[in-house]
Amino acid sequence: MIIQNPVSDPLSDVLALAGLRAACSVRLQAGGEWALRFRPIELKFNVVRRGECWLRIENMPARHLREGDCFVVSRTPFILASAAHIEAINASEVFAQSGASATYGSGNEVELLGGSVALVSQGAAELLDLLPPAIVIQAQAGGASSFAWLLDELDREWQSAQAGAYAMCNDLLRLIFVHALRHHISTADIADLAWLGGLREPAISAVMRAIHGAPEKPWRLAEMAEIACMSRSGFAALFKSRVGQAPVEYATRWRMRVAASRLENSADSVSTVAASLGYLSDAAFGVAFRRVHGKSPGQYRRSTEDRITPTRPDLPSNN
Missing domain, CATH: 1.10.10.60 (Homeodomain-like)
Incomplete structure:
Protein backbone atom coordinates (compact mmCIF):
# COMPACT_ATOMS: atom_id res chain seq x y z
CA MET A 1 0.00 0.00 0.00
CA ILE A 2 1.31 3.45 -0.94
CA ILE A 3 0.13 6.30 1.29
CA GLN A 4 0.63 9.77 -0.15
CA ASN A 5 0.57 12.94 1.88
CA PRO A 6 -2.25 15.23 0.73
CA VAL A 7 -1.36 18.44 -1.08
CA SER A 8 -1.39 21.38 1.32
CA ASP A 9 -4.74 23.18 1.28
CA PRO A 10 -4.68 26.71 2.77
CA LEU A 11 -8.35 26.73 3.75
CA SER A 12 -8.07 23.33 5.47
CA ASP A 13 -4.93 24.49 7.25
CA VAL A 14 -6.69 27.56 8.64
CA LEU A 15 -9.74 25.55 9.68
CA ALA A 16 -7.49 23.08 11.49
CA LEU A 17 -6.23 25.92 13.68
CA ALA A 18 -9.67 27.48 14.21
CA GLY A 19 -10.91 25.05 16.85
CA LEU A 20 -14.63 24.77 16.10
CA ARG A 21 -16.72 23.03 18.76
CA ALA A 22 -20.41 22.12 18.73
CA ALA A 23 -22.40 24.31 21.11
CA CYS A 24 -26.00 23.22 20.54
CA SER A 25 -28.56 21.92 18.08
CA VAL A 26 -32.12 23.28 18.10
CA ARG A 27 -35.38 22.83 16.23
CA LEU A 28 -38.13 25.42 15.85
CA GLN A 29 -41.68 25.05 14.61
CA ALA A 30 -43.74 28.21 14.17
CA GLY A 31 -46.99 29.34 12.68
CA GLY A 32 -49.35 32.26 12.36
CA GLU A 33 -47.84 35.67 13.00
CA TRP A 34 -44.50 35.38 14.81
CA ALA A 35 -40.98 36.84 15.12
CA LEU A 36 -38.01 35.68 17.22
CA ARG A 37 -34.72 37.46 17.89
CA PHE A 38 -31.54 35.35 18.08
CA ARG A 39 -28.17 36.44 19.46
CA PRO A 40 -25.49 33.96 18.30
CA ILE A 41 -22.27 33.95 20.32
CA GLU A 42 -20.12 33.00 17.34
CA LEU A 43 -21.63 31.05 14.43
CA LYS A 44 -25.14 29.74 13.83
CA PHE A 45 -26.06 27.43 10.94
CA ASN A 46 -29.71 27.01 9.90
CA VAL A 47 -31.91 25.32 7.31
CA VAL A 48 -35.60 25.90 6.54
CA ARG A 49 -36.97 22.37 6.52
CA ARG A 50 -40.60 23.34 5.85
CA GLY A 51 -42.51 26.47 4.90
CA GLU A 52 -41.03 29.96 4.52
CA CYS A 53 -40.02 32.91 6.69
CA TRP A 54 -38.04 36.14 6.68
CA LEU A 55 -34.46 36.72 7.85
CA ARG A 56 -33.92 40.25 9.20
CA ILE A 57 -30.53 41.71 10.14
CA GLU A 58 -29.97 45.34 11.05
CA ASN A 59 -28.64 47.50 8.18
CA MET A 60 -29.30 44.72 5.65
CA PRO A 61 -32.31 44.11 3.37
CA ALA A 62 -34.71 41.46 4.70
CA ARG A 63 -34.32 38.08 2.97
CA HIS A 64 -37.27 35.85 2.13
CA LEU A 65 -36.32 32.24 2.92
CA ARG A 66 -38.09 29.22 1.45
CA GLU A 67 -38.03 25.50 2.10
CA GLY A 68 -34.53 24.13 1.56
CA ASP A 69 -32.76 27.47 1.95
CA CYS A 70 -29.78 27.47 4.32
CA PHE A 71 -28.02 30.34 6.04
CA VAL A 72 -25.09 31.09 8.30
CA VAL A 73 -24.97 34.04 10.69
CA SER A 74 -21.71 35.19 12.25
CA ARG A 75 -21.75 37.06 15.59
CA THR A 76 -24.71 39.17 14.50
CA PRO A 77 -28.17 39.43 16.13
CA PHE A 78 -30.88 38.43 13.68
CA ILE A 79 -34.64 37.95 13.54
CA LEU A 80 -36.62 35.13 11.98
CA ALA A 81 -40.23 36.08 11.34
CA SER A 82 -43.38 35.27 9.41
CA ALA A 83 -43.32 38.76 7.84
CA ALA A 84 -40.76 41.50 7.35
CA HIS A 85 -41.99 44.02 9.96
CA ILE A 86 -43.35 42.09 12.98
CA GLU A 87 -42.04 43.02 16.43
CA ALA A 88 -39.78 40.23 17.75
CA ILE A 89 -39.30 38.68 21.17
CA ASN A 90 -36.09 37.04 22.35
CA ALA A 91 -35.77 33.42 21.23
CA SER A 92 -34.02 32.57 24.50
CA GLU A 93 -37.36 33.03 26.30
CA VAL A 94 -39.02 30.44 24.06
CA PHE A 95 -36.19 27.90 24.20
CA ALA A 96 -35.75 28.33 27.96
CA GLN A 97 -39.20 26.80 28.36
CA SER A 98 -38.93 24.15 25.66
CA GLY A 99 -35.27 23.09 25.54
CA ALA A 100 -33.79 22.02 22.23
CA SER A 101 -37.13 21.78 20.39
CA ALA A 102 -39.52 24.74 20.58
CA THR A 103 -42.91 25.64 19.15
CA TYR A 104 -44.02 29.25 18.80
CA GLY A 105 -47.06 31.03 17.41
CA SER A 106 -50.24 29.35 16.21
CA GLY A 107 -49.59 26.36 14.03
CA ASN A 108 -46.50 24.66 12.61
CA GLU A 109 -46.33 25.82 9.00
CA VAL A 110 -42.63 26.59 9.37
CA GLU A 111 -39.89 24.32 10.66
CA LEU A 112 -36.23 25.30 11.06
CA LEU A 113 -33.22 23.35 12.23
CA GLY A 114 -30.14 25.09 13.58
CA GLY A 115 -26.71 24.31 14.98
CA SER A 116 -24.42 26.66 16.91
CA VAL A 117 -20.64 26.72 17.11
CA ALA A 118 -18.26 27.88 19.81
CA LEU A 119 -14.66 28.81 18.98
CA VAL A 120 -11.87 27.60 21.23
CA SER A 121 -8.77 29.03 19.57
CA GLN A 122 -7.52 32.59 19.81
CA GLY A 123 -6.78 32.50 16.09
CA ALA A 124 -10.35 31.55 15.21
CA ALA A 125 -11.55 35.15 15.44
CA GLU A 126 -9.43 36.04 12.43
CA LEU A 127 -11.40 33.54 10.37
CA LEU A 128 -14.77 34.94 11.46
CA ASP A 129 -13.60 38.45 10.59
CA LEU A 130 -13.53 37.33 6.94
CA LEU A 131 -17.22 36.44 6.88
CA PRO A 132 -20.16 38.73 6.15
CA PRO A 133 -22.89 38.96 8.82
CA ALA A 134 -24.95 36.40 6.90
CA ILE A 135 -24.42 33.88 4.10
CA VAL A 136 -27.60 32.59 2.42
CA ILE A 137 -27.47 29.43 0.29
CA GLN A 138 -30.68 29.09 -1.71
CA ALA A 139 -32.21 25.64 -2.11
CA GLN A 140 -31.48 25.50 -5.83
CA ALA A 141 -27.81 26.40 -5.34
CA GLY A 142 -25.16 23.72 -5.48
CA GLY A 143 -24.36 22.42 -2.02
CA ALA A 144 -27.62 23.40 -0.34
CA SER A 145 -28.88 19.80 -0.15
CA SER A 146 -25.58 18.65 1.39
CA PHE A 147 -25.72 21.51 3.88
CA ALA A 148 -29.27 20.55 4.91
CA TRP A 149 -28.39 16.84 5.17
CA LEU A 150 -25.42 17.64 7.42
CA LEU A 151 -27.63 19.71 9.72
CA ASP A 152 -30.10 16.81 9.91
CA GLU A 153 -27.24 14.49 10.88
CA LEU A 154 -26.02 17.02 13.44
CA ASP A 155 -29.46 17.11 15.02
CA ARG A 156 -29.66 13.31 15.19
CA GLU A 157 -26.22 12.98 16.73
CA TRP A 158 -26.79 15.77 19.26
CA GLN A 159 -29.99 14.13 20.49
CA SER A 160 -28.74 10.54 20.34
CA ALA A 161 -26.51 10.26 23.45
CA GLN A 162 -24.59 7.52 21.60
CA ALA A 163 -20.91 6.86 22.19
CA GLY A 164 -18.84 9.36 20.22
CA ALA A 165 -21.83 11.59 19.46
CA TYR A 166 -20.13 14.82 20.53
CA ALA A 167 -17.07 14.07 18.40
CA MET A 168 -19.41 13.40 15.47
CA CYS A 169 -21.13 16.76 16.08
CA ASN A 170 -17.79 18.58 15.95
CA ASP A 171 -16.85 16.84 12.69
CA LEU A 172 -20.25 17.55 11.13
CA LEU A 173 -20.01 21.23 12.06
CA ARG A 174 -16.61 21.48 10.42
CA LEU A 175 -18.09 20.03 7.23
CA ILE A 176 -21.01 22.46 7.39
CA PHE A 177 -18.61 25.37 7.84
CA VAL A 178 -16.51 24.24 4.87
CA HIS A 179 -19.66 24.13 2.70
CA ALA A 180 -20.57 27.66 3.78
CA LEU A 181 -17.06 28.98 3.13
CA ARG A 182 -16.90 27.34 -0.29
CA HIS A 183 -20.18 28.96 -1.24
CA HIS A 184 -18.92 32.33 -0.01
CA ILE A 185 -15.61 32.02 -1.87
CA SER A 186 -17.31 31.07 -5.15
CA THR A 187 -20.13 33.65 -5.07
CA ALA A 188 -18.91 36.76 -3.22
CA ASP A 189 -17.33 39.82 -4.82
CA ILE A 190 -13.60 39.16 -4.76
CA ALA A 191 -13.04 42.55 -3.08
CA ASP A 192 -14.99 41.26 -0.05
CA LEU A 193 -13.01 38.05 0.43
Whole structure:
Protein backbone atom coordinates (compact mmCIF):
# COMPACT_ATOMS: atom_id res chain seq x y z
CA MET A 1 0.00 0.00 0.00
CA ILE A 2 1.31 3.45 -0.94
CA ILE A 3 0.13 6.30 1.29
CA GLN A 4 0.63 9.77 -0.15
CA ASN A 5 0.57 12.94 1.88
CA PRO A 6 -2.25 15.23 0.73
CA VAL A 7 -1.36 18.44 -1.08
CA SER A 8 -1.39 21.38 1.32
CA ASP A 9 -4.74 23.18 1.28
CA PRO A 10 -4.68 26.71 2.77
CA LEU A 11 -8.35 26.73 3.75
CA SER A 12 -8.07 23.33 5.47
CA ASP A 13 -4.93 24.49 7.25
CA VAL A 14 -6.69 27.56 8.64
CA LEU A 15 -9.74 25.55 9.68
CA ALA A 16 -7.49 23.08 11.49
CA LEU A 17 -6.23 25.92 13.68
CA ALA A 18 -9.67 27.48 14.21
CA GLY A 19 -10.91 25.05 16.85
CA LEU A 20 -14.63 24.77 16.10
CA ARG A 21 -16.72 23.03 18.76
CA ALA A 22 -20.41 22.12 18.73
CA ALA A 23 -22.40 24.31 21.11
CA CYS A 24 -26.00 23.22 20.54
CA SER A 25 -28.56 21.92 18.08
CA VAL A 26 -32.12 23.28 18.10
CA ARG A 27 -35.38 22.83 16.23
CA LEU A 28 -38.13 25.42 15.85
CA GLN A 29 -41.68 25.05 14.61
CA ALA A 30 -43.74 28.21 14.17
CA GLY A 31 -46.99 29.34 12.68
CA GLY A 32 -49.35 32.26 12.36
CA GLU A 33 -47.84 35.67 13.00
CA TRP A 34 -44.50 35.38 14.81
CA ALA A 35 -40.98 36.84 15.12
CA LEU A 36 -38.01 35.68 17.22
CA ARG A 37 -34.72 37.46 17.89
CA PHE A 38 -31.54 35.35 18.08
CA ARG A 39 -28.17 36.44 19.46
CA PRO A 40 -25.49 33.96 18.30
CA ILE A 41 -22.27 33.95 20.32
CA GLU A 42 -20.12 33.00 17.34
CA LEU A 43 -21.63 31.05 14.43
CA LYS A 44 -25.14 29.74 13.83
CA PHE A 45 -26.06 27.43 10.94
CA ASN A 46 -29.71 27.01 9.90
CA VAL A 47 -31.91 25.32 7.31
CA VAL A 48 -35.60 25.90 6.54
CA ARG A 49 -36.97 22.37 6.52
CA ARG A 50 -40.60 23.34 5.85
CA GLY A 51 -42.51 26.47 4.90
CA GLU A 52 -41.03 29.96 4.52
CA CYS A 53 -40.02 32.91 6.69
CA TRP A 54 -38.04 36.14 6.68
CA LEU A 55 -34.46 36.72 7.85
CA ARG A 56 -33.92 40.25 9.20
CA ILE A 57 -30.53 41.71 10.14
CA GLU A 58 -29.97 45.34 11.05
CA ASN A 59 -28.64 47.50 8.18
CA MET A 60 -29.30 44.72 5.65
CA PRO A 61 -32.31 44.11 3.37
CA ALA A 62 -34.71 41.46 4.70
CA ARG A 63 -34.32 38.08 2.97
CA HIS A 64 -37.27 35.85 2.13
CA LEU A 65 -36.32 32.24 2.92
CA ARG A 66 -38.09 29.22 1.45
CA GLU A 67 -38.03 25.50 2.10
CA GLY A 68 -34.53 24.13 1.56
CA ASP A 69 -32.76 27.47 1.95
CA CYS A 70 -29.78 27.47 4.32
CA PHE A 71 -28.02 30.34 6.04
CA VAL A 72 -25.09 31.09 8.30
CA VAL A 73 -24.97 34.04 10.69
CA SER A 74 -21.71 35.19 12.25
CA ARG A 75 -21.75 37.06 15.59
CA THR A 76 -24.71 39.17 14.50
CA PRO A 77 -28.17 39.43 16.13
CA PHE A 78 -30.88 38.43 13.68
CA ILE A 79 -34.64 37.95 13.54
CA LEU A 80 -36.62 35.13 11.98
CA ALA A 81 -40.23 36.08 11.34
CA SER A 82 -43.38 35.27 9.41
CA ALA A 83 -43.32 38.76 7.84
CA ALA A 84 -40.76 41.50 7.35
CA HIS A 85 -41.99 44.02 9.96
CA ILE A 86 -43.35 42.09 12.98
CA GLU A 87 -42.04 43.02 16.43
CA ALA A 88 -39.78 40.23 17.75
CA ILE A 89 -39.30 38.68 21.17
CA ASN A 90 -36.09 37.04 22.35
CA ALA A 91 -35.77 33.42 21.23
CA SER A 92 -34.02 32.57 24.50
CA GLU A 93 -37.36 33.03 26.30
CA VAL A 94 -39.02 30.44 24.06
CA PHE A 95 -36.19 27.90 24.20
CA ALA A 96 -35.75 28.33 27.96
CA GLN A 97 -39.20 26.80 28.36
CA SER A 98 -38.93 24.15 25.66
CA GLY A 99 -35.27 23.09 25.54
CA ALA A 100 -33.79 22.02 22.23
CA SER A 101 -37.13 21.78 20.39
CA ALA A 102 -39.52 24.74 20.58
CA THR A 103 -42.91 25.64 19.15
CA TYR A 104 -44.02 29.25 18.80
CA GLY A 105 -47.06 31.03 17.41
CA SER A 106 -50.24 29.35 16.21
CA GLY A 107 -49.59 26.36 14.03
CA ASN A 108 -46.50 24.66 12.61
CA GLU A 109 -46.33 25.82 9.00
CA VAL A 110 -42.63 26.59 9.37
CA GLU A 111 -39.89 24.32 10.66
CA LEU A 112 -36.23 25.30 11.06
CA LEU A 113 -33.22 23.35 12.23
CA GLY A 114 -30.14 25.09 13.58
CA GLY A 115 -26.71 24.31 14.98
CA SER A 116 -24.42 26.66 16.91
CA VAL A 117 -20.64 26.72 17.11
CA ALA A 118 -18.26 27.88 19.81
CA LEU A 119 -14.66 28.81 18.98
CA VAL A 120 -11.87 27.60 21.23
CA SER A 121 -8.77 29.03 19.57
CA GLN A 122 -7.52 32.59 19.81
CA GLY A 123 -6.78 32.50 16.09
CA ALA A 124 -10.35 31.55 15.21
CA ALA A 125 -11.55 35.15 15.44
CA GLU A 126 -9.43 36.04 12.43
CA LEU A 127 -11.40 33.54 10.37
CA LEU A 128 -14.77 34.94 11.46
CA ASP A 129 -13.60 38.45 10.59
CA LEU A 130 -13.53 37.33 6.94
CA LEU A 131 -17.22 36.44 6.88
CA PRO A 132 -20.16 38.73 6.15
CA PRO A 133 -22.89 38.96 8.82
CA ALA A 134 -24.95 36.40 6.90
CA ILE A 135 -24.42 33.88 4.10
CA VAL A 136 -27.60 32.59 2.42
CA ILE A 137 -27.47 29.43 0.29
CA GLN A 138 -30.68 29.09 -1.71
CA ALA A 139 -32.21 25.64 -2.11
CA GLN A 140 -31.48 25.50 -5.83
CA ALA A 141 -27.81 26.40 -5.34
CA GLY A 142 -25.16 23.72 -5.48
CA GLY A 143 -24.36 22.42 -2.02
CA ALA A 144 -27.62 23.40 -0.34
CA SER A 145 -28.88 19.80 -0.15
CA SER A 146 -25.58 18.65 1.39
CA PHE A 147 -25.72 21.51 3.88
CA ALA A 148 -29.27 20.55 4.91
CA TRP A 149 -28.39 16.84 5.17
CA LEU A 150 -25.42 17.64 7.42
CA LEU A 151 -27.63 19.71 9.72
CA ASP A 152 -30.10 16.81 9.91
CA GLU A 153 -27.24 14.49 10.88
CA LEU A 154 -26.02 17.02 13.44
CA ASP A 155 -29.46 17.11 15.02
CA ARG A 156 -29.66 13.31 15.19
CA GLU A 157 -26.22 12.98 16.73
CA TRP A 158 -26.79 15.77 19.26
CA GLN A 159 -29.99 14.13 20.49
CA SER A 160 -28.74 10.54 20.34
CA ALA A 161 -26.51 10.26 23.45
CA GLN A 162 -24.59 7.52 21.60
CA ALA A 163 -20.91 6.86 22.19
CA GLY A 164 -18.84 9.36 20.22
CA ALA A 165 -21.83 11.59 19.46
CA TYR A 166 -20.13 14.82 20.53
CA ALA A 167 -17.07 14.07 18.40
CA MET A 168 -19.41 13.40 15.47
CA CYS A 169 -21.13 16.76 16.08
CA ASN A 170 -17.79 18.58 15.95
CA ASP A 171 -16.85 16.84 12.69
CA LEU A 172 -20.25 17.55 11.13
CA LEU A 173 -20.01 21.23 12.06
CA ARG A 174 -16.61 21.48 10.42
CA LEU A 175 -18.09 20.03 7.23
CA ILE A 176 -21.01 22.46 7.39
CA PHE A 177 -18.61 25.37 7.84
CA VAL A 178 -16.51 24.24 4.87
CA HIS A 179 -19.66 24.13 2.70
CA ALA A 180 -20.57 27.66 3.78
CA LEU A 181 -17.06 28.98 3.13
CA ARG A 182 -16.90 27.34 -0.29
CA HIS A 183 -20.18 28.96 -1.24
CA HIS A 184 -18.92 32.33 -0.01
CA ILE A 185 -15.61 32.02 -1.87
CA SER A 186 -17.31 31.07 -5.15
CA THR A 187 -20.13 33.65 -5.07
CA ALA A 188 -18.91 36.76 -3.22
CA ASP A 189 -17.33 39.82 -4.82
CA ILE A 190 -13.60 39.16 -4.76
CA ALA A 191 -13.04 42.55 -3.08
CA ASP A 192 -14.99 41.26 -0.05
CA LEU A 193 -13.01 38.05 0.43
CA ALA A 194 -9.70 39.34 1.92
CA TRP A 195 -7.11 36.53 1.72
CA LEU A 196 -9.77 34.02 0.66
CA GLY A 197 -9.77 35.83 -2.69
CA GLY A 198 -6.36 34.35 -3.39
CA LEU A 199 -7.93 30.89 -3.57
CA ARG A 200 -9.82 31.96 -6.71
CA GLU A 201 -6.62 32.91 -8.56
CA PRO A 202 -4.69 29.77 -9.71
CA ALA A 203 -1.24 31.39 -9.65
CA ILE A 204 -1.78 32.87 -6.18
CA SER A 205 -3.41 29.70 -4.87
CA ALA A 206 -0.34 27.67 -5.92
CA VAL A 207 1.91 29.99 -3.91
CA MET A 208 -0.38 29.87 -0.89
CA ARG A 209 -0.29 26.06 -0.97
CA ALA A 210 3.51 26.16 -1.04
CA ILE A 211 3.65 28.58 1.91
CA HIS A 212 1.26 26.47 3.96
CA GLY A 213 3.14 23.30 3.07
CA ALA A 214 6.46 24.66 4.37
CA PRO A 215 5.79 27.24 7.11
CA GLU A 216 9.34 26.82 8.43
CA LYS A 217 10.82 28.19 5.21
CA PRO A 218 11.91 31.87 5.08
CA TRP A 219 10.09 32.56 1.84
CA ARG A 220 11.54 35.11 -0.57
CA LEU A 221 9.69 37.06 -3.22
CA ALA A 222 11.72 35.59 -6.09
CA GLU A 223 10.92 32.01 -5.02
CA MET A 224 7.21 32.72 -4.80
CA ALA A 225 7.13 34.53 -8.15
CA GLU A 226 8.83 31.51 -9.74
CA ILE A 227 6.10 29.18 -8.40
CA ALA A 228 3.48 31.54 -9.86
CA CYS A 229 5.39 31.69 -13.19
CA MET A 230 5.30 35.49 -13.08
CA SER A 231 7.69 38.38 -12.81
CA ARG A 232 8.41 39.53 -9.27
CA SER A 233 6.70 42.89 -9.72
CA GLY A 234 3.64 41.43 -11.45
CA PHE A 235 3.31 38.66 -8.87
CA ALA A 236 3.70 41.03 -5.92
CA ALA A 237 1.02 43.36 -7.29
CA LEU A 238 -1.44 40.53 -8.04
CA PHE A 239 -0.88 38.84 -4.67
CA LYS A 240 -1.44 42.11 -2.79
CA SER A 241 -4.62 42.88 -4.76
CA ARG A 242 -6.11 39.41 -4.17
CA VAL A 243 -4.93 38.63 -0.64
CA GLY A 244 -4.64 42.11 0.85
CA GLN A 245 -1.10 41.51 2.10
CA ALA A 246 2.33 41.47 0.50
CA PRO A 247 3.55 37.92 -0.24
CA VAL A 248 6.38 37.93 2.31
CA GLU A 249 4.05 39.42 4.94
CA TYR A 250 1.50 36.68 4.32
CA ALA A 251 4.18 33.99 4.66
CA THR A 252 5.42 35.48 7.92
CA ARG A 253 1.95 35.80 9.39
CA TRP A 254 1.14 32.19 8.51
CA ARG A 255 4.41 31.09 10.12
CA MET A 256 3.38 32.90 13.30
CA ARG A 257 -0.13 31.42 13.19
CA VAL A 258 1.44 27.97 13.15
CA ALA A 259 3.74 29.02 15.98
CA ALA A 260 0.79 30.20 18.06
CA SER A 261 -1.00 26.89 17.52
CA ARG A 262 2.04 24.91 18.61
CA LEU A 263 2.48 27.03 21.73
CA GLU A 264 -1.20 26.60 22.54
CA ASN A 265 -1.55 22.89 21.84
CA SER A 266 1.78 21.31 22.72
CA ALA A 267 4.18 21.18 25.66
CA ASP A 268 7.17 22.07 23.45
CA SER A 269 9.39 24.82 24.80
CA VAL A 270 9.54 28.19 23.08
CA SER A 271 13.02 27.29 21.84
CA THR A 272 11.74 24.03 20.33
CA VAL A 273 8.87 25.79 18.57
CA ALA A 274 11.24 28.47 17.27
CA ALA A 275 13.66 25.87 15.90
CA SER A 276 10.85 23.86 14.30
CA LEU A 277 9.91 26.95 12.31
CA GLY A 278 13.42 27.67 11.09
CA TYR A 279 14.52 30.32 13.60
CA LEU A 280 18.14 30.19 14.67
CA SER A 281 17.57 32.22 17.84
CA ASP A 282 14.78 32.68 20.35
CA ALA A 283 15.28 36.43 20.14
CA ALA A 284 14.55 36.59 16.40
CA PHE A 285 11.53 34.34 16.87
CA GLY A 286 10.25 36.51 19.73
CA VAL A 287 10.51 39.70 17.67
CA ALA A 288 8.58 38.17 14.76
CA PHE A 289 5.96 36.64 17.07
CA ARG A 290 5.36 39.88 18.97
CA ARG A 291 5.03 41.83 15.71
CA VAL A 292 2.13 39.59 14.63
CA HIS A 293 0.44 38.68 17.93
CA GLY A 294 1.25 41.74 20.07
CA LYS A 295 2.82 39.72 22.89
CA SER A 296 5.83 37.49 23.46
CA PRO A 297 5.59 33.71 22.91
CA GLY A 298 5.72 33.14 26.67
CA GLN A 299 2.96 35.66 27.34
CA TYR A 300 0.83 34.12 24.60
CA ARG A 301 1.19 30.63 26.07
CA ARG A 302 0.31 31.84 29.58
CA SER A 303 -2.77 33.66 28.25
CA THR A 304 -4.09 30.42 26.74
CA GLU A 305 -3.59 28.37 29.90
CA ASP A 306 -6.34 30.26 31.76
CA ARG A 307 -8.98 29.71 29.11
CA ILE A 308 -11.68 27.18 30.03
CA THR A 309 -13.64 25.44 27.26
CA PRO A 310 -17.08 24.14 28.27
CA THR A 311 -18.11 20.84 26.69
CA ARG A 312 -21.79 21.66 26.17
CA PRO A 313 -22.73 25.28 26.95
CA ASP A 314 -26.19 26.09 28.27
CA LEU A 315 -28.67 26.10 25.41
CA PRO A 316 -30.32 29.53 25.85
CA SER A 317 -27.02 31.39 25.44
CA ASN A 318 -26.90 30.45 21.75
CA ASN A 319 -30.44 31.50 20.83
